[in-house]
Structure formats: C-alpha cells, structure tokens
Amino acid sequence: MRRSGRLLFGGRARRRWIHLILGGALAMPYVFVGSLVLGPLMGEDDIFGSFPLNLGSFAAGLPIAAVTSLFPLTRPLETGAVRALCGVDGDALAHGPARTRAERARTAVWFTLHLGLGGIVSGMSLSVPPFAVMLMALPVFAGLRDLPLAPHFLDHTWVLALSPVAGLALLCALAACAAGCGALLARWAPALLGPSQQDRLAAAEARAADLAVRNRLARELHDCVGHALSAVTLQAGAARRVLDTDPDFVREALAAIEETTRRTVGELDAVLGVLRDGDAPGTAPAPTLADDLDGLLRRTRAAGQTVTAAVDADPAALPPLVSREAYRIVQEGLSNALRHAGEPVTVRIGSAGGRLEITVENGLGAAPASRPGGGHGLRGIADRVRLLGGTAQAGAADGTWRLHVRLPLTAT
Known part of the structure; x- marks a missing residue:
C-alpha cells in the first residue's frame, strides 16, 4: 500500500x-x-x-x-x-x-x-x-x-x-x-x-582523450616529484651523517639538492601549466636521455648511491618521444633503487633489432616502509611502455631486483 x-x-x-x-x-x-x-x-x-x-x-x-x-x-x-x-x-x-x-x-x-x-x-x-x-x-x-x-x-x-x-x-x-x-x-x-551513435562515439572519444591526458599528467607528476623527493631525502640524510667528517661530500650533496629541486620546480611548472585553464604550458622542456641522463646519474650518486651506467646507444639519435619516455623509465628505476636502498645499481641502455633496451638492476636492500595504497611507479612504467608498443618486465631473482624494458625505435 x-x-x-x-x-x-x-x-x-x-x-x-x-x-x-x-x-x-x-x-x-x-x-x-x-x-x-x-x-x-x-x-x-x-x-x-x-x-x-x-x-x-x-x-x-x-x-x-x-x-x-x-x-x-x-x-x-x-x-x-x-x-x-x-x-x-x-x-x-x-x-x-x-x-x-x-x-x-x-x-x-x-x-x-x-x-x-x-x-x-x-x-x-x-x-x-x-x-x-x-x-x-x-x-x-x-x-x-x-x-x-x-x-x-x-x-x-x-x-x-x-x-x-x-x-x-x-x-x-x-x-x-x-x-x-x-x-x-x-x-x-x-x-x-x-x-545518437555519432554523439556517443564523440563523447567516448572525448572522455578517452581526457583520461589519457589525466593519466599522462599523473605519471609525469609521480615520476618527476617522486624521484626528486626520494633523491633529496637521501642526499640530505647522507649529508647529515657525514656533516662533521666529510665537508666536501656535504657540499656536493647540497649542490645536488639545489640542482634537483630547481629542475623539478621547472618540470612541475610545465606539467601544471597544462592544468591551468587558459594558461600557456610551462616553458621548461620535458627531459630526455640526450638532455639530462648524465645529470640524472650524477644527482643519484650524490645521495651516496653507487651507480654504474653502460650506454651503448647514442641518446641524441633517439626519436624525441622514445628519448623522453626512456628518461622517465630510467628515472623511475633509479627512484625505486633509492627507496629500497639496494646497492649497487647498474643501468644499461642499448639498441638491438630496432628496439631500445633499458635495464636497471639493484640489490635487494631492506624492505621500505609501506605506503597506503602502495606505489604507482611500475604501473606508470607499464603504461608508458604499452602506449609505445613495447614490453616491460620487473621482478626479483637471486637477490637482485631487475627492470627490463624494450621500446620500439619507430614509436610515434
């Protein structure tokens, strides 16, 4: 009733x-x-x-x-x-x-x-x-x-x-x-x-494009800010431990912190410029292997991390898109090594069969403190690799964490 x-x-x-x-x-x-x-x-x-x-x-x-x-x-x-x-x-x-x-x-x-x-x-x-x-x-x-x-x-x-x-x-x-x-x-x-069907298709395409932009922004923010915070935290901690015994290392760590934060602020401004309605994108260019691979390795070493790099491909000859995504992949691999405190770290970059191969290996150190919801770095790497038509493998074996990525050099 x-x-x-x-x-x-x-x-x-x-x-x-x-x-x-x-x-x-x-x-x-x-x-x-x-x-x-x-x-x-x-x-x-x-x-x-x-x-x-x-x-x-x-x-x-x-x-x-x-x-x-x-x-x-x-x-x-x-x-x-x-x-x-x-x-x-x-x-x-x-x-x-x-x-x-x-x-x-x-x-x-x-x-x-x-x-x-x-x-x-x-x-x-x-x-x-x-x-x-x-x-x-x-x-x-x-x-x-x-x-x-x-x-x-x-x-x-x-x-x-x-x-x-x-x-x-x-x-x-x-x-x-x-x-x-x-x-x-x-x-x-x-x-x-x-x-109509045309309206639904147009709306779906608009939602997909918006989601793709949001996912890319999330990946960029996670990679640039997450790596910078990890590096700066370890650099500051290493400098604090040897403040009274090794002034040269402290100066080097402080210089690396300054360079890392300055560069990250520029990248952050470029990413956030896309979010500001009506504003032009930031002027800081997206980093690539050709532009900043040496700087990325130097800033990571300044945190006290032992990093060995072997580069058998010419970064300047890589397509810009591949070079940019490869930089983020290497950056995330180094960030994981910093967070997990596994030494030494080995980075190998080479090309074979029309593909760029990236390998980052590090020892399995102490387990990091858990974060609510877990990290998103490996998921971001998988997204980048999938969009370029490549493959990615990550996992632990024989006391070593290994990240191996293949990217086609013809990606557009």
Whole structure:
C-alpha cells in the first residue's frame, strides 16, 4: 500500500505530473490554431462549445506542434525539462540541438507525445477533481442534488452511499493516469531525446582523450616529484651523517639538492601549466636521455648511491618521444633503487633489432616502509611502455631486483 502511494503521489510522480501539465500548457496555442482551421471547415463559430470539436482542434494542433519542434532549441529545452522533472539520468539524454534528420524526427515524435499526453492529463486535471469533490460531498450537501447538471438518479440511497467512494476512486484514477503517462514519457525519453551513435562515439572519444591526458599528467607528476623527493631525502640524510667528517661530500650533496629541486620546480611548472585553464604550458622542456641522463646519474650518486651506467646507444639519435619516455623509465628505476636502498645499481641502455633496451638492476636492500595504497611507479612504467608498443618486465631473482624494458625505435 505504501509503495503504491509513492508511485501515485510521491515526489517523482508529482514532478512528472507537473511535466505533463507543462506539456498541456504548451499544447494550448496549437489547439487555438487547430480551432481556426477546423471552425471554417465545420461551419461552426463556437468551436469550444462542442466537446467533439474541442477534441478535433486538439488533434489538428498536434501535427502543427510536430512541425514547430524542428526548431533547434526544442530538443535542449525538452531535455532540460526531462532532466529536472522526469527523473531521467542526464547522461542518457543529448545536450545540444538535433543535427541529423533522424534526430529531428525523434524530437518531433517526443514533442508530439509530450503535448498530446500532457493535453489529456491537463484536461483531466481540470475536470476530474471538481466532479470527484462533488461526489464526495453529495451525502452532506443535499443542495448539490438540485444542480441543473446533476443526474436524476442521485436521489437513490445506494447512490449517495457510494458517491464518496466513487469520487475517491476518480481521484486515484486521475493520479494513476498521470503516473502512467509520466512513466511512459520517462521510459521513452532516452530513445527519443538520447544521443545518437555519432554523439556517443564523440563523447567516448572525448572522455578517452581526457583520461589519457589525466593519466599522462599523473605519471609525469609521480615520476618527476617522486624521484626528486626520494633523491633529496637521501642526499640530505647522507649529508647529515657525514656533516662533521666529510665537508666536501656535504657540499656536493647540497649542490645536488639545489640542482634537483630547481629542475623539478621547472618540470612541475610545465606539467601544471597544462592544468591551468587558459594558461600557456610551462616553458621548461620535458627531459630526455640526450638532455639530462648524465645529470640524472650524477644527482643519484650524490645521495651516496653507487651507480654504474653502460650506454651503448647514442641518446641524441633517439626519436624525441622514445628519448623522453626512456628518461622517465630510467628515472623511475633509479627512484625505486633509492627507496629500497639496494646497492649497487647498474643501468644499461642499448639498441638491438630496432628496439631500445633499458635495464636497471639493484640489490635487494631492506624492505621500505609501506605506503597506503602502495606505489604507482611500475604501473606508470607499464603504461608508458604499452602506449609505445613495447614490453616491460620487473621482478626479483637471486637477490637482485631487475627492470627490463624494450621500446620500439619507430614509436610515434
């Protein structure tokens, strides 16, 4: 019983009822135009004095409404009303005007249904409640039985006893009719006002492009900031431990900290420039193997880490995209070595068979402190490698952690 009451008189049902009444209000100008067409044809001056002619005017106005629905603003206005009043998910509806013939046809069908069902429910909402109230009041107010339009059988006792029930039943029937029409419109709205296949494809492509940009920004922030923080933390710790015994190492560590933070601030500004709406991207270029491999190794060694590098490929001859992604992969491999405190670290970069091969190996030191949610470095490496069509392997074996990556040199 409670569920039936919500279906007939709940908030959603009331909003859909309002939506139908708005459709009836929109139908009135078309009914007037239909009466102007139907009156001369039927030879009647008083169209609204005849119920059949009223229905005829209503039916004649609906095709006119279908034609006017072809205006571009019809679909945005209707979808806005459906979102606000019918309880339909906004993603299931189109956002802009109809562009294709099929979209315009569906909009015309929807507009005609909205005005048609809305006109019927609006007419019932105007006529049924007064009659139902009169039926419920008949046993109490005897004067209602003497009204000119009152049927002669109202004097029977059994009619007076059942009239309140009949009046209540009429109100429930009106609510059920409005709820049913509103539910039908809500069910048909995604099919008639929903996006076309082209709209869905364009929206999916836009979401995919936005997600790709967000993922790239997340990877860039993780790699540049994460590596810098790891390096600076270890450099500061190493300098603190030998502050009184090795001033030269302390000066070297402080210089490395200054260089690391300055460079990271530039990279961070470049990445955040993409996020600033309307701002131009930062001017700091993305680092590549050709630009900063030696500096990356030097800053890592300044933290007290033993790093051996063997470079058998010419970084300057690498495609810019491959060189940039390879730099980030090497940077993340060194960051993992710094975090895990595994020494020594070996970096090998070479080319064979049209592929750039990167290997980073380090000993398995003490397990690092766990972080909530874990790290994302290896996932970021996998994403970079997958986008370039390469392969990546990472794991521990024989007391050594090994990261091995192959990148095609023809990646674009």
